[in-house]
Every structure is written in structure tokens, then in C-alpha cells.
């Protein structure tokens with residue numbers, strides 16, 4: 398939709414209220430036993446299994462893709478009463494140069510390839526190159542593109558320019574889904590997070606995502622709460638249900654459960670499905686698999702048995 402700054406520019410977030418609400422979420426639901434295993438399986442289905450390292454290789458990406466196709470050991474899948482091969486991650490997320498390797502490794506298994514683009518993580522390259530990077534990733538087979546926004550435009554409250562840039566990125570994505578990374582750890586205030594969320598949504602983001610994983614502070618519950626409220630407000634305004642992706646620093650099964658509770662409490666059950674909820678993580682799956690193994694066998698396996706992701 399066109400930029401409508403009047404719809405958000407006067408909103409100011411009450412930081413201590415947001416922090417209090419976020420802190421209270423943990424006590425709202427206690428998910429135990431079989432329910433916990435079911436929630437953890439759902440968390441796996443929402444993971445964008447990620448590798449975004451300078452030393453990534455095609456071989457590492459191929460191993461990650463093998464894990465994305467079969468994220469849970471077959472004996473655990475069977476013990477949970479699930480169809481063999483039915484549990485997969487939400488996507489695999491890589492740098493643009495690794496998209497061909499991921500596409501080849503995933504074949505037609507149904508797991509989409511997500512690519513970061515637009516000068517990830519800082520986004521400080523000319524717009525023309527940022528758009529060309531999106532076009533390259535899409536032509537190489539990525540069906541989801543994680544773009545980064547220009548943080549400086551948020552500090553200047555230059556909503557027009559921010560909206561124009563993200564709209565151009567949306568159009569370069571073509572049919573690919575676009576996730577807009579706000580890099581909230583660099584936005585200074587929750588009010589900035591709310592405003593940037595609204596601009597990204599108005600410019601056509603299918604998802605808004607907290608972080609690149611490279612900021613010194615990545616996904617937090619208060620930031621996520623504010624972004625969920627923006628998704629709610631944007632839905633009221635436009636009728637469009639955008640998705641949410643916390644990313645960066647999510648490493649434990651407990652983290653996955655906390656964010657699922659947030660989604661259920663703030664946006665409802667539809668936002669606990671991979672269509673509207675993803676978790677960007679490079680090292681969360683191992684702990685979830687360990688917890689599921691514990692819930693099935695009553696024993697914890699050694700962490701090194703879950704070497705990948």
C-alpha cells in the first residue's frame with residue numbers, strides 16, 4: 398500500500414510496559430510432556446535453518462540441506478507417531494552465492510531456499526547493486542529473500558525514502574516472498590522498531606524479521622512483541638496478515654517455546670504455522686532434537702551427537 402505515515406508516526410512505544418508484558422508471557426502457558434514434544438516439532442517446521450558464515454562452502458550447505466530434509470532422527474519420528482519424512486524445516490537460509498548449492502541439494506523435497514540479499518548484513522551498498530543481488534538470488538532459485546533495511550533512514554525518520562527502497566526490493570523479488578530484516582539491535586528505540594515495521598509492511602514485506610544475527614543484540618521478546626503489535630495494526634489497516642521471523646541468538650528449545658507462546662498470545666494459532674512464523678537460527682535444532690529425544694526416551698543424549706545445526 399502507499400505510505401501512510403499518519404497511521405503510525407504519532408505512535409510511541411512505552412518501553413517499560415512492553416518489557417513487563419514480554420516478561421509476563423513466560424508464565425502464561427506451561428507446555429509439558431506430549432504437548433511439549435508437539436510444540437517442538439512445530440518449532441522445527443518453522444525453522445529457517447541458516448548458515449551465514451564467511452567460511453561457508455557448498456559441502457556445508459549440502460549437509461545443512463540434508464538436515465533440513467530430515468531434521469529429526471527417524472526413530473524419534475516413529476516414536477512420536479509421525480509419518481516417516483513428514484517433518485522438514487521451514488526453509489534453508491544462505492548467502493546468495495550458496496543458493497545454487499542449496500537448490501541442488503534440496504531438489505524437489507519441498508523445503509524452500511531463502512537467500513539473504515541487499516548487502517546483508519549492513520545494507521550499505523548502492524541501491525542498484527542491492528536490487529541486482531535480489532535478482533541474482535531469485536534467478537538462481539531462491540523463493541524467499543531476506544532483505545535488510547537502511548537503518549540510517551529510520552534515524553532520519555525518512556519514511557518516504559525507506560518505503561521507496563523497500564517497494565523497489567519487493568518488486569525485484571517478483572514471486573519470491575520477501576522478509577524485511579529491521580536489525581532491531583541497531584534501531585535504538587522500540588518506537589523506531591514499530592515505525593520501521595509499519596513502513597516495511599506498507600511497502601509489501603511478506604514477513605518482518607528482527608535481526609541479521611550479526612548485531613550485538615539480536616532477537617529479544619520485547620522487540621518481538623512490538624513487531625507483533627505492528628503486524629496486528631497493519632492487518633487492521635490493510636486486511637493483510639504478514640508473518641514474523643525472530644532471528645539471531647535463538648539457541649535453546651526453551652527459546653523456541655517462548656516465541657511460540659508469544660505468537661499464540663499476540664497473534665493467534667495461525668502465527669504458529671510456517672506460513673506466518675519462522676525462526677532464523679543456525680544452532681537451535683540440536684537442542685530441540687535433544688529435548689524431543691528426552692521426551693521420548695527419558696534420557697538426554699550428549700550434545701556432540703547432534704553436531705549439525
Ligand SMILES: O=C[C@H](O)COP(=O)(O)O
Nearest residue numbers: 610644645646677678679
Ligand atoms: O537469520 C538467521 C540468523 O543469521 C541466525 O543467527 P544465529 O546464527 O545467531 O542463529
